[in-house]
Amino acid sequence: MLRISLLIVLTMFPAAVIAQGFGGPVRVVDGDTLDVGATRVRLHGIDAPELGQRCTNADGVAWDCGTWAADQVRRRIGGRMARCDTVDTDRYGRTVATCAVAGQDVGRMLVTEGLALAYRKYSMAYDLDEKRAVIAGIGLHAHRFDRPADHRRAVREDRATQTAAPDPDCAIKGNISRSGKRIHHLPGQADYARTVIRPGQGERWFCSEAEARAAGWRRARR
Secondary structure (H helix, E strand, O other): HHHHHHHHHHOOOOOHHHHEEEEEEEEEEEEEEEEEEEEEEEOOOEEEOOOOOEOOOOOOOOOEEEHHHHHHHHHHHOOOEEEEEEEEEOOOOOEEEEEEOOEEEHHHHHHHOOOEOOOOOOOOOOOOHHHHHHOOOOHHHHHHHHOHHHHHHHHHHOOOOOOOOOOOOOEEEEEEEHHHHHEEEEEOOOOOOOOOOOOOHOOOOOOOOHHHOOOOEEEEOO
């Protein structure tokens, strides 16, 4: 009878299962992304600097504050047991959730210690925690930095610039693969839009296939 009743609950109220949450040991991916057991989690309501994102200290020296923040999170909760409650699923397929370690809200801890910012676009839960950290100059707030969302936007805009031909008549992309192969991509080919040209690494634009072939680039297969 109990088994039948449980089946009815699961069928009629699937959200009840989600509300029960999930848990497991923590593996830190970056400052706001964790693997909790087998679940990839994007912590709800916070935003940490991206891996490789640069901050500037009081002496004007730039440093990788994104990797630093991830390392600090790893020191605090890496390998510990977390309990999480699902809030949503993001566009990358990650489970957006609030998580606690030893009864402490991880998101609040990270914002309070200046390792992440309140992500007000999605939640105001940690707004006051960030403001207190700013006033105290804790963690990231002792340095100059772009908010992670602004940093990501700048990276996207930079990539868009790199993927747009400086001369519309010379729109063939000469890319160098990781194995060193020189491959050119024509507009309309499968990988054309996402191919970025990095002149500093020897990549270049071509005005014709003949020019690309003469320079040693072969045509992409698709």
